Amino acid sequence: MNVDLFPLVLYSVIVIVLIVALTAVSHLLGQKRKDHATDEVYESGMLSVGSAQLKISVPFYLTAILFIIFDLEAVFLFAWAISIRETGWLGYAEVFIFIAILIAGLVYLWRAGALEWRSQRQRDDRLHTIGKSGVVNIDKKTGKAHKTEQPKQGGAH
């Protein structure tokens, strides 16, 4: 099959030229200033401390790994969805087993805490201050956070 891609190529070129031109024009038209705080990092008026090369929280890595696993799965499912009438019930059975294993994997990940964004210690601390209801109870006399329920294992602090 021979598809004439000319309209798409032309459209892409126009779009890219347009966006690059917008950026270039704004660079030429924009004012130029140099004040004593121009080259500072903007952190809502606070002076910046330290580098911005922070250590990244572990759940983000886990999310990226999960994405690779499940997006690969989606690729296989794309191939199956377009050919479902040719592969018939046999193909369906195979995809069913495939998806069942993946859902089992997802349940395992969930139970193992891979989708948890707080550490056990953070969860204990939170439970300690605000209780299970998620509502902060302020004691009227002392003005401190009122402990509604003690965590069951108080080992975290």
Next chain:
Amino acid sequence: MFSFEVGSLLNIAFVLGAGLVVSIMMIWVERRFLGFFSDRLGPNRVGPFGLFQVIADAVKMLTKEDWIPPFSDKFTFVVAPMILPIVMLLSLAVIPFGPGVGVMDLNIGLLWIFAMAGLASYSTMLGGLASNNKFALLGSLRGAGQMISYEVFMGISILGIVILSDSFSLREIVEAQRDGWFVIPQFFGFIVFMVAGMAESHRWPFDLPEGEAEIISGYNTEYSGMKFGLFMIGEYIGMVVMSALIPVLFFGGWLAPFGLEFGNEIFSGLFWMGAKTTFFLLFFVLVRAALVRPRYDQLMSYGWLVMLPLSLVNLLITGAVVLYQAG
């Protein structure tokens, strides 16, 4: 060359012009409607009904200082905001706006849109990383995590449609809906796709990468002038793409409901496609006015534990029904 057939110069000009004008006007429409929803007027000073507000904004953005931070990774910093509007406009290319209206009829149109949506997450990611600012880094991390999570089941949620229409081509998907819109057999697919689409274009209530109450402005904190404007217009073009894609996939695209076709086939098609797209654009604005932002861990567990299994089960049931009917 100047007739209405897919890929003619007239069509290219129409899609590009309509896409840009509608997305730019959406900024005004959204501010105006948000104003009405919260019992104030919204922008109403520049021109009739404040219609020229966007022109004033564009002039302002073009004349603002185009500041490239000396502490940033300069090349990436400049390239990142260009990625978003470019890929969003490119995904507009395969959307069929009417019979014979559209830039290109790819037989893998749906995959093209997913490829472009995947590239769009680089814009958020690189923009925040290159800024070398702590808040921008936090915003871009959030954006990356959110977009790759929701991309997974955004793809799976429309596989039901691929099964029903037996095609990746958006035109064939529209034609396959002559007997009935896919929103009825694919209702759960529709729900999942819409939620994923909002999260993918990080529209409200999924705008955690920006989260202006927590992390200044998120990934675009260090951006000024037209570079910030490109992020913003890219988001609105993404909204237009989503609002045009939902009718094409689930609501019969340019096909008239209840046989309410009138006059020329092309103009009737354009009218109905426009009406359906407008409906979803305004729906996005209503959602922004009505909902609050979730916490980040809620957002992620909602995606992985509710939306992903739901889309997989929906896919399995659709496949079984189609195979049963085929015999």
